[in-house]
Amino acid sequence: MRLATALALCLLATPTLAQPRSGYDDSGPQVRAMQDDDTANPAFLWVQQGETLWSTPAGTAQKSCADCHGPATTLRGAAARYPTYDLTRRRPLALAQRINACRTDHPAAPALPPESDALLGLTAYVALQSRGLPLAVDPTGPNAPFVEAGKTFFTTRQGQLNMSCANCHEDRAGHRLGGALIPEGHANGYPEYRLEWQKIGSFPRRLRACLTGVRAEPLPPDSPEATSLELYLAVRARGLKVETPAVRP
Amino acid sequence: MARPLINIPKRVKRGDAFEIRVLISHPMESGQRRDEVGKVVPRDIINSFFCTYGGEEVFRAELFPAISANPYFAFSARAVETGLITLSWTDDQGVSGFETVEITVE
Numbered sequence: 001m002r003l004a005t006a007l008a009l010c011l012l013a014t015p016t017l018a019q020p021r022s023g024y025d026d027s028g029p030q031v032r033a034m035q036d037d038d039t040a041n042p043a044f045l046w047v048q049q050g051e052t053l054w055s056t057p058a059g060t061a062q063k064s065c066a067d068c069h070g071p072a073t074t075l076r077g078a079a080a081r082y083p084t085y086d087l088t089r090r091r092p093l094a095l096a097q098r099i100n101a102c103r104t105d106h107p108a109a110p111a112l113p114p115e116s117d118a119l120l121g122l123t124a125y126v127a128l129q130s131r132g133l134p135l136a137v138d139p140t141g142p143n144a145p146f147v148e149a150g151k152t153f154f155t156t157r158q159g160q161l162n163m164s165c166a167n168c169h170e171d172r173a174g175h176r177l178g179g180a181l182i183p184e185g186h187a188n189g190y191p192e193y194r195l196e197w198q199k200i201g202s203f204p205r206r207l208r209a210c211l212t213g214v215r216a217e218p219l220p221p222d223s224p225e226a227t228s229l230e231l232y233l234a235v236r237a238r239g240l241k242v243e244t245p246a247v248r249p
Numbered sequence: 250m251a252r253p254l255i256n257i258p259k260r261v262k263r264g265d266a267f268e269i270r271v272l273i274s275h276p277m278e279s280g281q282r283r284d285e286v287g288k289v290v291p292r293d294i295i296n297s298f299f300c301t302y303g304g305e306e307v308f309r310a311e312l313f314p315a316i317s318a319n320p321y322f323a324f325s326a327r328a329v330e331t332g333l334i335t336l337s338w339t340d341d342q343g344v345s346g347f348e349t350v351e352i353t354v355e
Contacts, residue, residue, distance in 0.1 A: 039272065040270070042272060045252075048252060195317070
């Protein structure tokens with residue numbers, strides 16, 4: 001435990017980015033306008049679906065999220081604290097994984113498939129409740145070794161192009177890759193609507209796009225590496241506000 | 250398919266212009282893409298959109314490929330009397346959508 005705290009302090013003491021800069025600030029005015037206006041943000045088509053699911057009974061117990069949690073507003077702040085360590089599963093869970101864990105544990109409902117409209121919608125609806133709150137993932141305690149694992153993943157070169165995440169998103173952030181501006185790579189708006197995808201998508205999906213971009217092996221859905229990386233990125237982006245559901249080019 | 254997001258003010262002052270905003274969930278497949286075995290994915294887009302207010306047509310749009318998925322319409326009308334606004338659209342598969350919203354003019 002003491003080692004974990006020391007590790008976390010070490011992380012705190014050597015911030016790689018002085019002031020994290022959200023991908024929102026690197027987007028064009030049209031994209032920002034879409035995100036600013038909830039009636040123009042297409043992600044709200046999924047949020048609406050998530051809102052319905054929130055109160056739809058599921059599983060053998062025929063209970064809905066609302067039966068235990070009440071209105072979704074009671075989960076304000078939850079998304080800002082995820083991913084975080086789960087004591088029973090002994091590993092960190094991202095918000096979507098937490099929702100599925102909740103479904104399988106309590107109403108004994110089947111887990112929603114990763115990247116399905118239902119899971120993305122429900123996750124976006126829950127995360128929306130925390131919009132505007134600063135990311136507040138705890139880098140200490142049981143999270144610490146996973147933060148470190150995520151940082152190792154972030155800084156390790158991989159793929160045929162032999163590049164690490166940090167090569168682009170830290171060393172070259174603010175520069176251009178072809179015509180596109182390289183953002184700092186903060187995961188503060190997932191699930192987010194990407195114009196490129198023409199739909200809402202999760203952080204692991206975005207990560208797969210980056211990994212295939214450097215011709216590395218993409219991670220399977222629900223892989224522990226992706227969750228560790230998401231955890232490290234949340235620590236790295238501390239202070240940025242939750243923007244879910246964000247719009248990005 | 251998710252329901253469309255419709256944004257129309259509930260009450261408007263007589264004579265005022267108000268905005269109607271509609272976001273429809275649709276893949277808007279352009280007909281230019283091929284699937285993983287090289288077969289052309291058939292075109293499937295919303296090809297027409299109509300809006301009536303109090304039985305009178307106030308907006309009509311013809312849509313073509315190269316409009317992105319989940320199209321967004323925003324246009325204005327002038328408030329004349331309390332009544333129904335109807336929104337309807339049809340896609341290439343013949344699937345149509347229809348929504349009505351009541352507006353109160355005071």
